[in-house]
Amino acid sequence: MVIDIPMAVKKYKKNLTINFKIRFLLLIIYCLLLAGCKEGRLRLATTTSFDNSGLLKVILAEFEKEKKIKTDVIAVGTGAALLRLGRNGNCDILITHSMPDEEEFIKDGFGIDRREIMWNDFVLLGPKNDPAKVKDKDLMLGLKNIVENQALFVSRGDESETHKKEKDLWEKIRIKPSGKWYLETRQGMGQALMIANENNAYCLCDRGTYQ
Structure with missing residues (x-):
């Protein structure tokens, strides 16, 4: 193609739809309740592609305003690097795109409640x-x-x-x-x-x- x-x-550079933003915002809130955050801060690790899309910035602005919780975004280039952050306990929520690695991550006891929110x-x-x-x-x-x-x-x-x-x-x-x-x-x-x-x-x- x-x-x-x-x-x-x-x-x-375009923003995505309001419906998707709301869906993703709800996911973050749900994950926050599961993972918990210390001293009003949430560590969110994701890929550079998703971070560069501009969507995350829009969602987090709404989330931080509503929940009064600061979010620290850690953007890395690969799913494997993301999962290493999780294994080392350096983030609260992971957004990644490598299903086999994610399933192994959960199986090994490093994470809970894996959910598919997007496809590509x-x-x-x-x-x-x-x-x-x-x-x-x-x-x-x-x-x-x-x-x-x-x-x-x-x-x-x-x-x-x-x-x-x-x-x-x-x-x-x-x-x-x-x-x-x-x-x-x-x-x-x-x-x-x-x-x-x-x-x-x-x-x-x-x-x-x-x-």
């Missing part, structure tokens, strides 16, 4: 002129076209869940990406999108960040 990246960057999938974004001709192609065929045309591809390169998905796709088509056409940013999703936009490059993005 090819989408004009300037449009993606614009949508990346991936889209291939690229410049409007689509030099690799990947529009209307499935994801793996699109990546093959990018390699064959040596079109610039921007990778997060940060071992995030999105980066792991990208590596899995390369493995499935038996390609080890390298060379001038492949740029690893070692940045979060928002920064990777900006770099792709500036360089007229392709980029694998989670749909939640794009929309």
